[in-house]
Amino acid sequence: MPATQITDEELKSLTQAILRRYGIDFTCYEPSSLKRRVDRCISVLKLETVHNLWVKLLKDQMFVHRFMDEISVGLTAMFRDPVLWKALKKDILNSLATKNRINIWHAGCSSGEEVYSMGIVLQESNLLSQSKAIATDISDAAIAGAQQGKYHHLKLAEYEKNYREYNPLGTFEKYYQKDGTDGAMNSELIKHVDFRHHNLISEPPPGQFDIIFCRNVMIYFDNQAKINLLQRFHQHLNDGGYLIIGFYDALVPLIDKSKYHIIDLDAKIFQKI
Numbered sequence: 052m053p054a055t056q057i058t059d060e061e062l063k064s065l066t067q068a069i070l071r072r073y074g075i076d077f078t079c080y081e082p083s084s085l086k087r088r089v090d091r092c093i094s095v096l097k098l099e100t101v102h103n104l105w106v107k108l109l110k111d112q113m114f115v116h117r118f119m120d121e122i123s124v125g126l127t128a129m130f131r132d133p134v135l136w137k138a139l140k141k142d143i144l145n146s147l148a149t150k151n152r153i154n155i156w157h158a159g160c161s162s163g164e165e166v167y168s169m170g171i172v173l174q175e176s177n178l179l180s181q182s183k184a185i186a187t188d189i190s191d192a193a194i195a196g197a198q199q200g201k202y203h204h205l206k207l208a209e210y211e212k213n214y215r216e217y218n219p220l221g222t223f224e225k226y227y228q229k230d231g232t233d234g235a236m237n238s239e240l241i242k243h244v245d246f247r248h249h250n251l252i253s254e255p256p257p258g259q260f261d262i263i264f265c266r267n268v269m270i271y272f273d274n275q276a277k278i279n280l281l282q283r284f285h286q287h288l289n290d291g292g293y294l295i296i297g298f299y300d301a302l303v304p305l306i307d308k309s310k311y312h313i314i315d316l317d318a319k320i321f322q323k324i
């Protein structure tokens with residue numbers, strides 16, 4: 052546990068100062084988890100006090116990007132929640148197969164594992180060439196990593212176990228090339244994605260989509276921010292488009308049932324009405 056413990060008051064004035072100075076809005080993040088992340092950031096960056104963090108943030112424009120990387124939690128994995136990927140392949144993608152182009156948005160994509168999982172599912176459904184994905188995150192470091200599409204072989208071994216649960220008969224290794232201790236994802240899986248920096252709280256969605264993934268991101272936001280985002284996603288889904296949320300996002304009670312059908316509660320798939 053980090054030694055420094057930022058108070059509620061300090062957190063409030065720090066987030067307001069960042070909003071005023073840089074237009075970056077952390078004010079609607081859930082306070083207790085944001086406090087833990089700020090305390091961790093002070094410890095990891097050896098800043099020792101909240102005051103030092105404050106001075107660094109307000110004097111050093113470049114530092115705010117480092118701070119954002121530390122605050123955003125990038126925990127992710129390929130084929131996490133195999134039930135979702137099975138449901139996508141079996142029940143969802145068929146309904147989109149007649150479209151000339153399937154537009155997909157991965158909002159809060161972290162280091163790209165979710166994006167490449169979807170790329171593989173699309174390839175195995177023969178839909179990769181007619182799909183275009185946009186993958187966004189607030190963290191520049193995460194986006195740079197995602198775009199590179201390289202993962203350590205130990206991680207890939209872990210991901211293979213998830214993949215097998217989704218498709219016991221498939222071959223995960225054919226989707227990447229060995230590159231030293233890493234595996235580099237195949238170029239066609241990288242090429243169909245446009246990776247971009249994007250802040251979900253302060254920027255409008257980057258287009259109209261048939262599928263929006265926003266998994267394990269809204270967990271950090273307060274209820275009002277979650278409700279606003281669910282409305283925005285609805286506006287930016289094509290008719291009959293799908294919203295996919297995370298297993299622990301605690302969002303189901305906030306979803307307006309007059310706007311979304313529940314398609315699969317286990318896989319957390321909702322369809323725009």
Ligand SMILES: C[S@@+](CC[C@H](N)C(=O)[O-])C[C@H]1O[C@@H](n2cnc3c(N)ncnc32)[C@H](O)[C@@H]1O
Binds near residue numbers: 125189251268
């Ligand atoms: C736990 S990861 C989820 C990754 C992936 N969606 C998954 O479920 O495997 C959460 C991601 O949300 C991003 N994030 C947090 N706040 C954000 C914001 N305001 N706008 C965009 N991305 C944000 C973080 O940088 C982090 O990469």
